[in-house]
Amino acid sequence: MYKIVSKKELNSTVTMMDIYAPFVAKKAEAGQFIILRVNEDGERMPLTIAGFDREAGTVRIIFQVVGATTTLLNQKNEGEYIEDFAGPLGNPTKTDNLKKVAIVGGGVGCAIALPVAQKLHKLGCEVHSIIGFRNEDLVILEDEFKAASDKLIVMTDDGSKGRRGLVTEPLKELIESGEEYDEVIAIGPLVMMKFVVLTTKPYGVKTTVSMNPVMIDGTGMCGGCRLTVGGKVKFACVDGPDFDGFLVDFDEAIARSNMYKPFEERKREENCNLLNMKVK
Amino acid sequence: MANMSLNKNPMPTQDPKVRAKNFLEVATGYSEQAALDEAARCLNCKNMPCVSGCPVNIHIPDFIEKVREGDFEEAYKIISKSSSLPAVCGRVCPQENQCEAKCVRGIKGEPVGIGRLERFVADWHNEHSSAVETAPEKNGHKVAVVGSGPAGLTCAGDLAKSGYEVTVFEALHTAGGVLVYGIPEFRLPKKIVAKEIETLKKLGVKIETNIIIGKTLTVDELFDMGFEAVFIGSGAGLPRFMGIDGENLKGVYSANEFLTRSNLMKAYEENSATPILRAEKVAVVGGEMLRWMLQERRFALAQKRFILYTVAPLKNFLQDRKRLSMLWRRALNSNFFAIL
Numbered sequence: 001m002y003k004i005v006s007k008k009e010l011n012s013t014v015t016m017m018d019i020y021a022p023f024v025a026k027k028a029e030a031g032q033f034i035i036l037r038v039n040e041d042g043e044r045m046p047l048t049i050a051g052f053d054r055e056a057g058t059v060r061i062i063f064q065v066v067g068a069t070t071t072l073l074n075q076k077n078e079g080e081y082i083e084d085f086a087g088p089l090g091n092p093t094k095t096d097n098l099k100k101v102a103i104v105g106g107g108v109g110c111a112i113a114l115p116v117a118q119k120l121h122k123l124g125c126e127v128h129s130i131i132g133f134r135n136e137d138l139v140i141l142e143d144e145f146k147a148a149s150d151k152l153i154v155m156t157d158d159g160s161k162g163r164r165g166l167v168t169e170p171l172k173e174l175i176e177s178g179e180e181y182d183e184v185i186a187i188g189p190l191v192m193m194k195f196v197v198l199t200t201k202p203y204g205v206k207t208t209v210s211m212n213p214v215m216i217d218g219t220g221m222c223g224g225c226r227l228t229v230g231g232k233v234k235f236a237c238v239d240g241p242d243f244d245g246f247l248v249d250f251d252e253a254i255a256r257s258n259m260y261k262p263f264e265e266r267k268r269e270e271n272c273n274l275l276n277m278k279v280k
Numbered sequence: 281m282a283n284m285s286l287n288k289n290p291m292p293t294q295d296p297k298v299r300a301k302n303f304l305e306v307a308t309g310y311s312e313q314a315a316l317d318e319a320a321r322c323l324n325c326k327n328m329p330c331v332s333g334c335p336v337n338i339h340i341p342d343f344i345e346k347v348r349e350g351d352f353e354e355a356y357k358i359i360s361k362s363s364s365l366p367a368v369c370g371r372v373c374p375q376e377n378q379c380e381a382k383c384v385r386g387i388k389g390e391p392v393g394i395g396r397l398e399r400f401v402a403d404w405h406n407e408h409s410s411a412v413e414t415a416p417e418k419n420g421h422k423v424a425v426v427g428s429g430p431a432g433l434t435c436a437g438d439l440a441k442s443g444y445e446v447t448v449f450e451a452l453h454t455a456g457g458v459l460v461y462g463i464p465e466f467r468l469p470k471k472i473v474a475k476e477i478e479t480l481k482k483l484g485v486k487i488e489t490n491i492i493i494g495k496t497l498t499v500d501e502l503f504d505m506g507f508e509a510v511f512i513g514s515g516a517g518l519p520r521f522m523g524i525d526g527e528n529l530k531g532v533y534s535a536n537e538f539l540t541r542s543n544l545m546k547a548y549e550e551n552s553a554t555p556i557l558r559a560e561k562v563a564v565v566g567g568e569m570l571r572w573m574l575q576e577r578r579f580a581l582a583q584k585r586f587i588l589y590t591v592a593p594l595k596n597f598l599q600d601r602k603r604l605s606m607l608w609r610r611a612l613n614s615n616f617f618a619i620l
């Protein structure tokens with residue numbers, strides 16, 4: 001059992017938790033992930049690590065309440081426990097020899113882009129961050145990004161905060177204006193990452209994407225998280241989760257990510273009904 | 281006088297029509313009467329050829345003799361001197377290629393049902409015995425075991441019995457390895473695995489789940505923590521894909537993924553939190569035993585039609601008659617297609 005040391009709602013659908021897991025905290029690096037189960041008989045859910053405190057022995061997770069498992073997790077409160085918490089899994093984001101990078105975060109993906117930005121910033125790398133959200137209410141971690149970035153651009157779909165438009169627009173402008181990035185690191189929805197790659201490819205700017213496919217064991221045993229990268233089968237859990245964006249077959253990854261959509265929708269409905277009953 | 285029947289006492293099973301719709305164990309196990317009768321088929325050979333066929337050299341004629349005498353607890357003690365997992369091995373060991381293949385009774389007729397007797401004895405013990413397992417005196421040496429599958433559990437059991445302080449590290453949330461994620465409930469009920477693991481715990485074995493050695497802790501750190509030896513039983517590793525068109529399409533599973541969803545995560549249950557696709561028409565590519573297990577499993581999930589694509593000749597499957605006969609019986613009652 002793993003204790004929820006703190007819980008904070010970042011916005012109406014995104015929650016941050018610090019979980020007491022000293023073994024994981026001791027080894028965790030930006031870019032790696034954990035697998036948790038909320039309760040016995042729960043499903044195994046991978047979440048990329050959003051931060052860690054080695055001394056306190058805590059690991060930070062930030063998640064959007066989208067499915068049955070995240071709904072259950074969100075019902076847990078500070079001081080309560082979750083059943084399982086295993087990691088760190090996957091490989092850390094490569095930060096060696098980077099002098100100037102653009103970090104592109106989308107939605108809740110910003111939560112896991114932040115530790116990468118912080119790490120690079122700490123290493124003395126020039127960090128330009130572009131973070132995008134649907135609207136002002138959904139903006140998260142703006143101050144933290146500001147502190148970790150030499151340049152920060154906030155985008156919203158409706159213009160209610162920062163600039164109106166997609167994250168690819170300022171990215172293209174920055175590259176066009178002569179900013180020479182060693183690397184662009186994109187973390188967010190698959191569609192966003194696909195378009196970031198389409199934006200950077202003509203300029204040949206190396207682009208790393210963080211993949212978060214459906215996964216079960218997270219140790220390379222099942223192959224459920226497989227992707228096609230450069231025409232070869234790769235497992236996000238042991239080969240990734242970071243990959244060269246130019247080589248990832250995004251259309252395939254998007255199709256695979258929808259495999260259990262009907263199931264997820266049904267489950268969420270059931271859960272909501274249960275909640276409704278409790279309220280009565 | 282030995283029971284000279286040429287055939288083994290048959291293993292009672294669920295009615296095929298009933299079992300096709302549930303995930304309960306297919307074979308229900310010998311009654312005491314059947315066990316006594318089967319034990320009487322053993323000739324108690326002096327040179328014990330069966331023992332030479334057993335990878336852990338269980339004293340087979342000795343335990344069978346105790347069964348014949350009706351002293352099932354003593355029979356269990358004899359088995360457990362050599363095997364840490366009798367209820368598991370009695371179910372899933374390929375006895376037909378091991379101990380039973382060497383049985384003298386098999387020269388003319390069927391060999392003694394050693395596996396069935398082993399299972400009977402283990403189940404009898406688990407159900408009736410009030411004997412309390414006690415941890416043997418510790419010798420002060422610490423050993424780490426990586427992986428809680430059959431290899432790791434066996435190693436842990438043997439070491440614990442010799443007085444070592446053993447800690448087993450498991451990456452998943454449940455101990456058992458392939459016994460829980462791979463072998464289906466209807467072949468090996470998970471409560472049997474849990475019971476065997478409980479027995480190991482009573483012997484003093486510690487089990488730490490959610491620890492991925494190589495990630496959460498390294499082997500070097502294990503040595504730093506005071507472990508003097510490390511046994512690595514990490515399993516079969518990554519599944520291999522064939523690199524053919526369409527294998528990453530939605531609905532294409534590796535055997536491991538399908539089994540893990542169904543077994544470890546219990547996706548076969550109606551209210552499981554973990555999803556699994558339920559198709560009416562299924563193709564199975566490949567021809568190892570694993571595929572047959574998948575097939576059986578699919579049967580209960582799908583009920584409609586199978587296509588088996590395999591590059592291995594059918595005779596390879598026929599070697600495993602025990603499982604195959606049951607499968608064919610049911611397959612012939614449905615639309616079963618094998619494309620070879």
